[in-house]
Amino acid sequence: MRRPISTLAATALTIGAGMALWINHSSARDRVPVATPVGKPEFCIPHRQITESLVRSDSVIDFKMRGGKVYRVTIDGGCPGLGFEGRFGYSTSLDRLCASDIITVLYVSPIASGARCALGPFQPVTLAPAEK
Template sequence: MRLLPAAALLIAAPALARDRAADVPPATPAGPPRNCLSLTSIDETLVRSDRVIDFRTIGRQTYRVTLPYRCPGLGTERRFGYATSIGQLCAQDLITVLYASGPMQGARCGLAPFQPVVLAR
């Protein structure tokens, strides 16, 4: 009897992974990647999945960061924090997943270069 619920969870897991991948709109590169973005130029961040974050700047340019590894909880919580003392967010910086349910912090994950993109509409 105990094996049935575990089997059901294994079957459901691939469907959840597909749903999260559907949250990542296709994007076409629009120039060479940048190592850093000025904090004052970032207008909005859109967490698309455990590996993809889109940063929109005040000038409406979108930069996509595809993390080198999956960042557990990022796609679910869609919130992260960071600390920097240079006024820029850079590819070598770490982000920390923030949980909406309380003060608990989640995984710390390294960023990657900021690729300017045009999102598919």
């Protein structure tokens, strides 16, 4: 009879520890660097020029381009799970990624797809230096 109780207690501790890690992981991803707009937002950017996509939170993605330009996209209402997972996929038949194109949050384990969300305009920005 004591064995199931101790197993239940161990399981509860494991679940609690996992939740604490998730909370810490999530809060670390929610640090969005300050960005200063440098021009008018653009509706589309050439996807072949994207060198890096940086998921900053559930609602902010920074796209680094060849040549050093950075575009910030803000997703209205956020995209559930995006900030935590830090990865997304998209499909387009054009040679560019556009505002209102749909991205899909990709989960690491199990390999599955999550929320689908529309992008906003691509605002050219200058990012503040990273804090140490």
